[in-house]
Amino acid sequence: MAHAGVRHDYHLVDPSPWPLVGSIAALFLTIGGVVLMRGLAADPATVLDAHITNADALAEAMAAGGDAVLQALRGSQSYLALSPGEQAHVLADYETASAWWAVLGPGKPYVFGIGAVIMTFTCIGWWGDVIKESRAGDHTPVVDIGLRYGMILFIASEVMFFVAWFWVFFELAIFHDNRAAWTIAGDPAAMTAWANWPPPHVETFDPFQLPLLNTLILLLSGTTVTWAHHALQQNDRKGATFGLLLTVLLGSLFSYVQFAIEYPEAGFHFGNQMADAARGIPAIADANVYGASFFMATGFHGAHVVIGTIFLAVCLIRMISGGFTPNKHFGLEAAAWYWHFVDVVWLFLFTFVYVTPYLTMQ
Secondary structure (H helix, E strand, C coil), X not given: CCCCCCCCCCCCCCCCCHHHHHHHHHHHHHHHHHHHHCCCCCCCHHHHCCCCCCHHHHHHHHHHCCHHHHHHHHCCHHHHCCCHHHHXXXXXXXXXXXXXXXXXXXXXXXXXXXXXXXXXXXXXXXXHHHHHHHHCCCCCXXXXXXXXXXXXXXXXXXXXXXXXXXXXHHHHHHCHHHHHHHHCCCCHHHHHHCCCCCCCCCCCCCCCCHHHHHHHHHHHHHHHHHXXXXXXXXXXXXXXXXXXXXXXXHHHHHHHHHHHHHHHHCCCCCCCHHHHHHCCCCHHHCHHHHHHHHHHHHHHHHHHHHHHHHHHHHHHHXXXXXXXXXXXXXXXHHHHHHHHHHHHHHHHHHHHHHHHHHHHHC
């Protein structure tokens, strides 16, 4: 054992800052995600809206900022009617709102970026400590079994995570007409729009184009990571390194195809309420419902692919630096288990989220 006087096979972890630091990072990432998607600050234009009633003038002043805002206020009779103290109060409120808007307005990446930086250092530090423990001899056979059970339980929790999204999709796909009766009973037009799933105005992806390409990429990556694992067991370090490198490249390619090519082509990503209104389709049945269920399922899978790719990239670095041996390489095994889990989930997504809705629309 690494520590003198230890008379058991278990490893008692030394006090570590990483759980606390990781929790702080997760908080920043969560808040930052909300800021990116919705924003948490009030629009500074609302402070001036009561005084600059001309919408075009307000928009121009907000776009220019600085002296343009003051000039627009000086042209407003309601602002000039205020006392000097009240005018100063309006300007102070505007400056405060502008400062918060610059950090917490929609699409602002700063809070999320801080969380990402903290999380990166947390992963480096925490994983580094685990590697040091392994090299120090703390990962005894009993501890190794515990690590394996822990990884299995983690993957099981991830399975249940995706079960929730599949449940939502199946609920909408199978019982959409019943949900219409439950939620909008008495509205014949809306109930008619819910008669089919996907909604009749949604143009689904052709699964035998980009989704099929991504399926082949992911299945191929599953074979390369298996190759890397078996090569390491045979002490073929060159083959293991090459197999891991191919897996990382294939995982990166999958993410590029999904996020950079496929998602921008999804016409239902924010719904199309104007087109729906022109066709007489009620807002309750617009593409937001289908888009939300689609992107929650495939988007979270895509996030898992990114995480798995990083996991495998770390294993590749350790492989090159000699951190794995044929008899001691649980880090690579855990990464391979996780990657195969990602593969299996994608097969279900491809079948039930891509192929099935497409065939029902034909």
